[in-house]
Amino acid sequence: MRNIKKFVFGNKIKFVLATLLVLYLLFFTNLPIGFYNILYASNISGVDDNGNFLYKHQLNEDEISIDNDYSLNSNYEPVDFETSIYKNISTFDLDDWKFILVNKENPLKEDIECDLIGLNGFDVDVRIYDKLTEMFDAAKEDGINLCMASGYRNYNTQKYLYEKKINYYKRLGYSTDEATQIASMKVTPPLTSEHETGLAVDILSYEYNTMDSDFGLSDAGKWLKEHSYEYGFILRYPQGKEDITMIQYEPWHFRYVGDEAAEFIYVNDLTFEEFYDMVSEYNGVDNEEQ
Ligand SMILES: [Zn+2]
Numbered sequence: 650m651r652n653i654k655k656f657v658f659g660n661k662i663k664f665v666l667a668t669l670l671v672l673y674l675l676f677f678t679n680l681p682i683g684f685y686n687i688l689y690a691s692n693i694s695g696v697d698d699n700g701n702f703l704y705k706h707q708l709n710e711d712e713i714s715i716d717n718d719y720s721l722n723s724n725y726e727p728v729d730f731e732t733s734i735y736k737n738i739s740t741f742d743l744d745d746w747k748f749i750l751v752n753k754e755n756p757l758k759e760d761i762e763c764d765l766i767g768l769n770g771f772d773v774d775v776r777i778y779d780k781l782t783e784m785f786d787a788a789k790e791d792g793i794n795l796c797m798a799s800g801y802r803n804y805n806t807q808k809y810l811y812e813k814k815i816n817y818y819k820r821l822g823y824s825t826d827e828a829t830q831i832a833s834m835k836v837t838p839p840l841t842s843e844h845e846t847g848l849a850v851d852i853l854s855y856e857y858n859t860m861d862s863d864f865g866l867s868d869a870g871k872w873l874k875e876h877s878y879e880y881g882f883i884l885r886y887p888q889g890k891e892d893i894t895m896i897q898y899e900p901w902h903f904r905y906v907g908d909e910a911a912e913f914i915y916v917n918d919l920t921f922e923e924f925y926d927m928v929s930e931y932n933g934v935d936n937e938e939q
Contacts, residue, residue: 740909741928746776747881747907749846750925753833753895756840760804763847771800774847777881777905781850784880793872798860798901799851802844811836834897843885848905850882862888865900873903878915881908890920 741748751757765772773781788795802810814836818828836842843849853860854869864870865888874884882905888898904921906914914924 737909737913738928738931741913743925743928743932745907747848747905747910748925748928749848750921751841751843751846752922753837753841756838757845759840761846763801765801765847768800769797771797771850772847773800773850774905777848777850780880780882780905784877784882787876787880788869788872791872793869794855795852795869795873796855796858797850798853798858799844800849801847802842804839804845807837807842807845808839811838834891834895837896843902843904849885850903850905851899851901852903853901860899860901862898862900865898870900874900877903878911879908881905881911883911883914883921885921887920893920893922 764775766775766778768778768781785795811832814832815825815828818831819825821828823831839845844851851860852869852873853864854867857864857867857869865874877884882903884900885902885904886894886896886899888900891897905911906921906924910924913919914921919927
């Protein structure tokens with residue numbers, strides 16, 4: 650006690666400065682929010698298989714106040730469904746056959762059956778044939794000679810391609826784990842490839858017929874990027890969005906989603922995953938209001 654008195658009265662200036670510092674930290678910085686977050690985080694006991702946090706104290710629904718939580722984060726902006734990016738979003742129904750989402754996190758349950766039709770030696774779902782040939786014809790009018798490089802693949806074909814890729818990297822000296830990891834960025838494992846839906850196509854041109862990122866710089870690659878949405882197709886694995894799609898940039902891979910969704914995705918510069926999440930979110934809000 651005497652020591653404290655001695656400190657306070659013997660170091661008046663230091664004491665005043667220390668008090669001012671504490672007041673400054675409390676009122677003019679985000680430190681209290683940081684403390685709150687640390688306290689909040691301490692309620693987290695781990696992460697489950699789906700990457701969701703597990704809480705030591707599971708909150709009941711009536712204990713959760715979303716507004717209060719978000720008010721601490723100055724960056725949070727509530728979703729405004731009136732803004733242009735959400736315009737027309739209510740017209741999309743995720744149960745539509747065109748919107749089937751297939752990726753590593755959303756594998757098909759089984760080999761799906763679809764009515765196929767041949768084009769340039771490859772099969773596609775009969776429902777996309779007209780739009781696809783319309784796109785090829787339009788490109789031709791602009792002097793671009795597109796050609797199919799892949800279409801529908803059944804389970805066994807996809808499995809064969811995937812295993813072939815893993816073996817390729819193993820032969821280069823990678824361990825099985827490493828080879829699998831690299832291979833799965835380039836060829837998706839069976840039941841997780843869009844090619845198994847019949848709605849995805851790989852397209853190259855007679856002038857540039859190599860599946861590499863430079864195809865995106867070729868006349869055909871540029872034409873497809875700019876015009877495919879007019880025929881209901883999207884560039885499915887864009888550059889710079891690999892962390893969302895979990896697939897390398899593939900300027901040759903196009904997916905049919907229909908005219909409206911393709912335009913929406915193109916104009917708003919989205920991946921199909923982002924589109925899917927937005928429509929889900931919108932529908933969630935919509936349902937609550939009803
Ligand atoms: Zn492909």
